[in-house]
């Protein structure tokens with residue numbers, strides 16, 4: 572079954588300028604802004620501008636230009652935050668939730684970039 576994109580989701584509204592965001596980075600196909608409920612000193616969401624529900628949807632159906640732009644946007648955000656280990660930063664965690672088991676709240680692809688402290692164990696230790 573193909574994904575059905577809900578254009579009333581909160582990130583679609585941010586992209587249309589209907590609700591504000593604290594923008595960190597913008598390119599032709601991507602936007603990055605601060606999470607409204609930060610879980611770390613840096614908590615940035617990076618989204619593609621196109622209507623993609625989650626990462627596998629994007630990976631299978633986005634254009635090469637969108638995928639390139641989005642990947643570069645994530646790198647640019649890490650540079651902007653000064654967290655990339657390769658340039659002296661202290662590191663970060665990147666998370667992309669999808670669907671029910673992934674506990675995705677907003678059905679528009681986003682990666683979370685969390686940084687500014689040790690982010691702790693990758694997941695809850697539960698089988």
Ligand code: 5GP
Nearest residue numbers: 581592604605606607608668674675676677
């Ligand atoms: P998910 O669980 O879908 O991976 O994460 C969705 C994220 O979106 C959450 O971390 C939540 O705090 C954030 N969020 C929800 N509504 C808004 C909003 O209106 N503005 C911003 N900037 N972030 C939001």
